[in-house]
Amino acid sequence: xxxxxxxxxxxxxxxxxxxxxxxxxxxxxxxxxxxxxxxxxxxxxxxxxxxxxxxxxxxxxxxxxxxxxxxxxxxxxxxxxxxxxxxxxxxxxxxxxxxxxxxxxxxxxxxxxxxxxxxxxxxxxxxxxxxxxxxxxxxxxxxxxxxxxxxxxxxxxxxxxxxxxxxxxxxxxxxxxxxxxxxxxxxxxxxxxxxxxxxxxxxxxxxxxxxxxxxxxxxxxxxxxxxxxxxxxxxxxxxxxxxxxxxxxxxxxxxxxxxxxxxxxxxxxxxxxxxxxxxxxxxxxxxxxxxxxxxxxxxxxxxxxxxxxxxxxxxxxxxxxxxxxxxxxxxxxxxxxxxxxxxxxxxxxxxxxxxxxxxxxxxxxxxxxxxxxxxxxxxxxxxxxxxxxxxxxxxxxxxxxxxxxxxxxxxxxxxxxxxxxxxxxxxxxxxxxxxxxxxxxxxxxxxxxxxxxxxxxxxxxxxxxxxxxxxxxxxxxxxxxxxxxxxxxxxxxxxxxxxxxxxxxxxxxxxxxxxxxxxxxxxxxxxxxxxxxxxxxxxxxxxxxxxxxxxxxxxxxxxxxxxxxxxxxxxxxxxxxxxxxxxxxxxxxxxxxxxxxxxxxxxxxxxxxxxxxxxxxx
Amino acid sequence: xxxxxxxxxxxxxxxxxxxxxxxxxxxxxxxxxxxxxxxxxxxxxxxxxxxxxxxxxxxxxxxxxxxxxxxxxxxxxxxxxxxxxxxxxxxxxxxxxxxxxxxxxxxxxxxxxxxxxxxxxxxxxxxxxxxxxxxxxxxxxxxxxxxxxxxxxxxxxxxx
Numbered sequence: 141x142x143x144x145x146x147x148x149x150x151x152x153x154x155x156x157x158x159x160x161x162x163x164x165x166x167x168x169x170x171x172x173x174x175x176x177x178x179x180x181x182x183x184x185x186x187x188x189x190x191x192x193x194x195x196x197x198x199x200x201x202x203x204x205x206x207x208x209x210x211x212x213x214x215x216x217x218x219x220x221x222x223x224x225x226x227x228x229x230x231x232x233x234x235x236x237x238x239x240x241x242x243x244x245x246x247x248x249x250x251x252x253x254x255x256x257x258x259x260x261x262x263x264x265x266x267x268x269x270x271x272x273x274x275x276x277x278x279x280x281x282x283x284x285x286x287x288x289x290x291x292x293x294x295x296x297x298x299x300x301x302x303x304x305x306x307x308x309x310x311x312x313x314x315x316x317x318x319x320x321x322x323x324x325x326x327x328x329x330x331x332x333x334x335x336x337x338x339x340x341x342x343x344x345x346x347x348x349x350x351x352x353x354x355x356x357x358x359x360x361x362x363x364x365x366x367x368x369x370x371x372x373x374x375x376x377x378x379x380x381x382x383x384x385x386x387x388x389x390x391x392x393x394x395x396x397x398x399x400x401x402x403x404x405x406x407x408x409x410x411x412x413x414x415x416x417x418x419x420x421x422x423x424x425x426x427x428x429x430x431x432x433x434x435x436x437x438x439x440x441x442x443x444x445x446x447x448x449x450x451x452x453x454x455x456x457x458x459x460x461x462x463x464x465x466x467x468x469x470x471x472x473x474x475x476x477x478x479x480x481x482x483x484x485x486x487x488x489x490x491x492x493x494x495x496x497x498x499x500x501x502x503x504x505x506x507x508x509x510x511x512x513x514x515x516x517x518x519x520x521x522x523x524x525x526x527x528x529x530x531x532x533x534x535x536x537x538x539x540x541x542x543x544x545x546x547x548x549x550x551x552x553x554x555x556x557x558x559x560x561x562x563x564x565x566x567x568x569x570x571x572x573x574x575x576x577x578x579x580x581x582x583x584x585x586x587x588x589x590x591x592x593x594x595x596x597x598x599x600x601x602x603x604x605x606x607x608x609x610x611x612x613x614x615x616x617x618x619x620x621x622x623x624x625x626x627x628x629x630x631x632x633x634x635x636x637x638x639x640x641x642x643x644x645x646x647x648x649x650x651x652x653x654x655x656x657x658x659x660x661x662x663x664x665x666x667x668x669x670x671x672x673x674x675x676x677x678x679x680x681x682x683x684x685x686x687x688x689x690x691x692x693x694x695x696x697x698x699x700x701x702x703x704x705x706x707x708x709x710x711x712x713x714x715x716x717x718x719x720x721x722x723x724x725x726x727x728x729x730x731x732x733x734x735x736x737x738x739x740x741x742x743x744x745x746x747x748x749x750x751x752x753x754x755x756x757x758x
Numbered sequence: 759x760x761x762x763x764x765x766x767x768x769x770x771x772x773x774x775x776x777x778x779x780x781x782x783x784x785x786x787x788x789x790x791x792x793x794x795x796x797x798x799x800x801x802x803x804x805x806x807x808x809x810x811x812x813x814x815x816x817x818x819x820x821x822x823x824x825x826x827x828x829x830x831x832x833x834x835x836x837x838x839x840x841x842x843x844x845x846x847x848x849x850x851x852x853x854x855x856x857x858x859x860x861x862x863x864x865x866x867x868x869x870x871x872x873x874x875x876x877x878x879x880x881x882x883x884x885x886x887x888x889x890x891x892x893x894x895x896x897x898x899x900x901x902x903x904x905x906x907x908x909x910x911x912x913x914x915x916x917x918x
Binding site: 289290293294297298301303318350351352353474475476478479480 | 768771772775776779780783813816817820821823824826827828829
């Protein structure tokens with residue numbers, strides 16, 4: 141299943157081997173005497189870095205000076221360090237490579253914190269290099285000094301405060317290794333500026349030696365056999381798939397396992413694209429804004445096979461009523477995830493790709509056929525009964541329906557040649573529900589931290605990493621304004637991203653909660669009337685267009701996709717439009733508000749399980 | 759329930775705050791903590807005493823294992839381990855009661871390390887029970903100050 145021409149598979153194998161991602165010691169710089177700053181750039185070149193993201197400043201100026209001579213590294217100048225960090229994150233998510241960020245000390249460093257936390261929560265490999273004040277003045281509240289190692293400690297996989305140029309190259313190799321192996325994550329290197337000017341002889345290590353860090357890749361064979369034994373006894377098995385499948389590059393194995401056993405699949409936000417939407421077995425989004433049928437499947441299954449998923453509260457709902465009939469097989473490379481939320485009957489620690497391959501082999505040996513097919517038929521019945529959306533159904537006549545607009549966008553995109561990113565909020569949930577994705581790393585969204593302001597810079601990074609792909613950011617008007625300054629970065633770097641704003645002139649998700657749970661007291665969630673997004677687009681030398689009526693949507697989306705440069709499409713929708721279906725916070729997963737029920741004539745209903753329905757609003 | 763963890767870590771700046779930060783961030787309270795370099799000076803051993811139920815304890819040890827700075831974690835709870843703690847008691851005792859305090863110290867094989875006009879300072883090592891018993895007895899005279907190091911622990915000969 142791993143083919144020689146698969147760059148992500150090659151990158152993964154290289155990461156695990158401990159060898160540098162680039163030429164390592166085999167460069168003309170090996171053995172040369174140079175400054176620490178030059179060694180930083182030489183180290184990045186040794187790791188094969190060809191693009192990085194950042195913003196200069198006083199304590200990073202020497203490293204930027206060395207960067208000026210690099211013929212191998214293209215530096216993308218952001219307009220805010222947070223933007224740079226999310227851009228590198230989007231690059232990493234889209235390409236599977238380590239995203240690299242360079243910023244200065246103090247405010248430059250603190251501005252990266254949200255970006256680092258976002259990457260940490262979603263297990264994205266990044267290396268963040270921060271300039272620091274000279275060693276002599278650390279701890280004296282020097283100008284632009286901040287203890288960035290201390291500040292970021294809870295949100296990094298690991299961090300280094302460089303103490304000597306002797307450690308410099310080894311630190312870089314270790315940082316790239318730690319970021320990209322095991323459960324990936326961001327690693328920070330803080331470099332005091334006196335080390336950047338100190339002289340040293342450059343030697344890049346071609347391997348790592350970290351006895352205290354040994355991630356487990358190979359799943360325990362006995363546990364795999366036990367998992368298959370459980371499966372043989374199961375009548376209603378369900379695959380619950382998370383971002384670990386993407387990180388492990390296990391999509392082919394997942395599809396094969398699901399198809400041979402006919403087990404339906406539910407996906408978290410992080411796993412969107414890891415299992416093809418077009419595969420009938422895909423039940424799609426699950427959880428707070430998942431479909432009623434996926435949530436019913438979760439509640440009724442008797443065996444839950446969690447693969448690289450962490451039982452997030454946005455997926456489980458009320459824990460005591462989550463998958464109450466199910467035995468659990470939990471596959472994860474991070475042992476700390478096992479039993480953190482739900483105690484599994486069969487825990488398997490290791491790399492999902494190898495474990496799923498092992499399960500396929502075991503299932504074949506045990507002669508397990510399509511154990512899921514009868515139960516899958518039941519899930520299909522539910523899917524027919526409670527669709528996400530129905531054409532004859534309109535909440536607000538005469539206005540643009542966000543679900544329909546996204547269906548149009550989805551129908552015009554091929555997931556093999558496109559990437560969709562999202563910001564955070566209502567539009568994100570609609571995109572999760574309505575954008576079809578058949579390819580891994582083709583849907584990028586901030587899952588764990590839920591960072592507004594992530595999606596647009598991430599789109600810029602994805603476009604820079606995958607210039608041949610159509611990259612569309614589905615945004616809300618609130619989120620987009622959080623990092624709108626990166627419009628300059630996009631246009632200057634020829635990153636022809638498309639931004640489609642579902643513009644309700646409100647902080648839609650909070651507004652929705654206020655409408656449903658806070659007696660329509662809309663405290664601080666109305667964003668009307670500024671800005672004029674089309675004028676904003678023009679100011680940055682983008683093209684822009686606004687549409688307000690349903691019949692304009694299709695043509696406008698086509699013009700957006702056809703445009704050569706960056707393009708902003710502002711789509712007016714009603715602020716009263718809620719994202720449905722919805723599981724209220726703290727409610728059980730099958731206790732669902734606002735699902736469309738075709739058996740009672742295609743209206744939104746609120747009901748627990750398949751019991752008596754009440755029309756929404758009654 | 760109380761757990762004693764022996765954690766072998768890199769002897770580097772910032773490692774202590776990585777470990778303690780992790781424990782407090784996951785909602786646990788450290789009862790006592792000792793840190794010092796080991797026979798290999800690139801490594802330090804921490805002895806951490808904390809209160810946690812089984813699930814919480816399991817989660818914390820797994821999270822600690824994930825720290826790149828952590829080499830090894832051993833559970834010293836209720837195992838065949840030696841645990842010791844050192845305490846300094848400054849006991850209120852004028853000349854007329856000094857001998858009583860010294861007698862108590864002798865019973866526990868503790869040492870008098872300082873004598874003041876109205877106080878005696880006693881150094882004692884032992885397990886929690888022994889130090890607790892001494893504290894109870896000294897309280898009758900008045901304890902002016904008490905400093906304890908927190909536990910250190912080591913497995914008995916057979917292990918390691």
